[in-house]
Amino acid sequence: MDTTDTFLEWALYLAAMRWPVFPLVPGRKQPAVREWETRATTDPARIRRCWTADRWNVAVATGPAGLVVIDLDQPKPGQPGPDGATALADLAAQRGGPLPATYTVTTPSGGQHLYYLAPAGTHLRSSASQLAPRVDVRAHGGYVVGPGSVADVGGWELCDETDPVELPGWLVQACAERASTAISAPREIRAVDPNRYGSAALAGECERIRTAAPEQHNAVLSAAAYTIGRKVGADLIDHATARAALIEAAGHMVTAGCDCTAREVARVVDAGLSAGTRNPIARRAA
Numbered sequence: 233m234d235t236t237d238t239f240l241e242w243a244l245y246l247a248a249m250r251w252p253v254f255p256l257v258p259g260r261k262q263p264a265v266r267e268w269e270t271r272a273t274t275d276p277a278r279i280r281r282c283w284t285a286d287r288w289n290v291a292v293a294t295g296p297a298g299l300v301v302i303d304l305d306q307p308k309p310g311q312p313g314p315d316g317a318t319a320l321a322d323l324a325a326q327r328g329g330p331l332p333a334t335y336t337v338t339t340p341s342g343g344q345h346l347y348y349l350a351p352a353g354t355h356l357r358s359s360a361s362q363l364a365p366r367v368d369v370r371a372h373g374g375y376v377v378g379p380g381s382v383a384d385v386g387g388w389e390l391c392d393e394t395d396p397v398e399l400p401g402w403l404v405q406a407c408a409e410r411a412s413t414a415i416s417a418p419r420e421i422r423a424v425d426p427n428r429y430g431s432a433a434l435a436g437e438c439e440r441i442r443t444a445a446p447e448q449h450n451a452v453l454s455a456a457a458y459t460i461g462r463k464v465g466a467d468l469i470d471h472a473t474a475r476a477a478l479i480e481a482a483g484h485m486v487t488a489g490c491d492c493t494a495r496e497v498a499r500v501v502d503a504g505l506s507a508g509t510r511n512p513i514a515r516r517a518a
Contacts, residue, residue, distance in 0.1 A: 242380030255288030295372035329402030340386030401436005430468030461508020
């Protein structure tokens with residue numbers, strides 16, 4: 233198999249994941265075609281015709297693929313500050329959110345691409361260093377260089393074949409917020425569809441509750457209820473819907489062999505929602 237065949241095989245592999253691909257200039261990160269987002273394809277016949285013509289690098293159009301890829305960069309020589317992976321871990325710690333293992337590609341510079349599935353109903357846009365320094369987002373309007381591609385200084389290599397997991401709710405929220413307030417309060421959001429944003433945020437917080445360790449039940453439930461309460465106060469989520477979803481997600485806490493009771497779960501949820509509603513997030517028009 234020659235090198236052209238190698239690029240072709242990677243393009244077909246990514247397309248088999250149902251991720252539309254398009255060619256990049258050989259050895260570069262620049263698109264080799266115009267209107268690449270609409271021309272990206274998963275059609276094996278089109279892919280074979282394209283990649284047998286030259287040693288094209290391979291790109292994945294993240295929006296059409298239903299992906300949100302978190303691009304973690306390394307600082308350039310002489311630049312201060314942490315690398316992207318450290319900055320993202322710090323942000324996760326600040327927000328109390330998980331960073332689950334997911335499909336991961338390493339980059340020639342020593343960075344990483346973390347592939348996540350975009351939650352249903354969300355329409356997140358690409359951004360650069362809005363979440364944190366050297367943490368970029370590749371979603372609608374963006375693309376990532378796929379594994380198997382090469383550059384003068386190295387290649388993009390698949391290092392974790394874990395099936396992509398859904399973007400955690402706290403990251404959905406962070407991606408939807410304005411860049412200037414992504415990691416500080418007060419927070420403002422600019423959502424394409426506020427109701428969908430609210431639903432995605434609620435789903436994310438419910439997932440946090442479902443996966444909370446027994447010793448963290450009260451803290452996680454209280455924080456989640458407060459976070460959702462702020463969205464209830466901003467009319468992004470209906471109060472009754474939010475309350476029912478949070479209590480349902482906490483059902484395992486009552487049967488997990490700890491001291492939680494249904495009454496206590498309801499009390500914590502009601503208190504958190506009430507407190508959050510009194511401090512709603514600020515909304516700005518899209």
